[in-house]
Amino acid sequence: MKRLEVETRTILLALTGSRLYRVHNENSDYDYKGICIPTLPYFIGTQNFEQLDSFSDPNCLYSALTDTDSNIYNIKKFCHLATLNNPNILELLWIDRSDYLILTRFGESLIEIRDAFLSQKVFYSYSGYAHAQIKKVQTHRKWLLRYKEDPDFFSLPPNPKDYGLEENPLRKEQLNAFLEFLYILIKDASQYSEVATELLTQVDYKGLLKQYPLAEELLPAVQYYTRSTNEFITLLHNTQTYRQALQEYEAFQSWRKNRNSKRAEIEEKVGYDSKHSGHCYxxxxxxxxxxxxxxxxxxxxxxxxAQFIRQIRNGEVPYDTLIAEVSKLEQEMESAMKNTKLPKYPDQKLIEEKQIEIIKEYLNF
Incomplete structure (x- = not known):
């Protein structure tokens, strides 16, 4: 779908990011997220539309979105992400009325059932996103300190031979295909364990398998369950460790080349990435x-x-103080999870009924 058509069919559009959170400064970007209802063929035909994330087309209704980091989601995609308790998605239904650029009665109808989306998945999604932010902070800090000690750090990419790869490593598609197979085996085996089944619904194990190398102590079990040869398991392990090193090298080069100059200045001064730290908190x-x-x-x-988050973003909070605050909040979140009254899962039935009701009424179907 083209930009003009998407914007014409948008039922809810809101300001997001630091300006929504009230932790912005005068140089902060204006970013937006919204929900639209595509035409009927996108629901029952072969055409597919999940979201619009490019706003360079000058033929539009809302010029404020032009060249911004914004997204407008198909209502089906939005509801799916909201049931996963995605932090960047859930907030769209709890925004101050003044922050909505568009709020139709269809958007209001979705807001009416916003509590139906909330579940104990919040613990995993919010803590997971926070962990990803602090992981970036720690990685960037490691690079920063290492680079000060040794400017030649990461001057050359990793050599495959240093990781035991005399032949070519597994290609990315080969590696992902094997990990997909391994995940299917794990998923099939979990049906005999209630605990394992519960964990698979809460944790993205497929993502974890593809993101991190398999622990060396697990390789014998992996070999047994996949009936792999010794040679393949060795190649698998060496490929994963090499690709992790290569990924870090490429991430370091990208970080040095593309990081925001203002953020880089603060990072050099205080020794950590203040924006990621603010997100984590x-x-x-x-x-x-x-x-x-x-x-x-x-x-x-x-x-x-808001003031404390602004202080973090401005680099006014010492690194040790920040880490102590994060550790304290992680403990509070564990306690909140133990005592929460939220249901285990979202109210899928109500969400489905409301989604169908909105789509049918909007399309006069």
Whole structure:
């Protein structure tokens, strides 16, 4: 779908990012997220549309979106992500009315059932996103300190031979195909264990398998269950460790080349990435609030921590203080999860019924 058609069929559009959270500064971008209802062929035909994330087309209704980092989602895609309790998606239904550029009665109808999306998945999604942010902070800090000690650090890409690869490593598609096969075996085996089945619904194990090398102590079990040869398991292990090193090398080069100059200046001064740190703190606080039954509160002025998050983003909080705060919040989140009254899963039945109702009425179907 083209931009003009998507914007014409948008039922909800809102300001997001740091300006939504009230932790922005004068140089912060304006970013938006929204929900649209495509035409009938996209629901029952062969055409597919999940989201629009390019706003360079000048033929549009809302010029404010031009060249911004924005997204407008098909209502089906939005509801799917919301049932996963994706932090960047859930907040769209809890925004101050003044932050909506578009809010039709169809958008209002979805907001009416926003509590149906909330579940204990919040613990895994919010803590997972927060962990990803602090992991970036720690990685960038490691690079920063290492680069100061040794400017030639990562000057050359890793050599496959240093990882025991005398022949070519497995191609990415070969590696992913094997890990997909391994995941299917794990999933099939989990049907005999209630605990394993529960974990598979809460944790993205497929993503973890593809993101991190298999632990060396697990390789014998992997070999046994997949009936692989010794040679293949060795090649698998060496390929994964090499590709992880290559990925870090490429990430380091990209970080040095593309990082925002203002953020780089703060990072050099305080020794950590202040933007990722602010995201981590906010996500953990938000996750605790939701688990405690307070709902989703994007506006951090309301919760009283906007000033502290701004201080983190400005590099005014020492690194050790930041890590201590994050550790404290992680413990609070564990406690909130133990005591939460949220249901295990979203109310899929209500969400499905409402989604169908909105689509049918909008399309006069």
């Amino acid at each position: 906010r996500l953990l606080k938000s996750g605790i609030e939701i688990l405690n039954g307070e709902g989703v509160i994007p506006n951090r002025e309301i919760t009283g921590d």
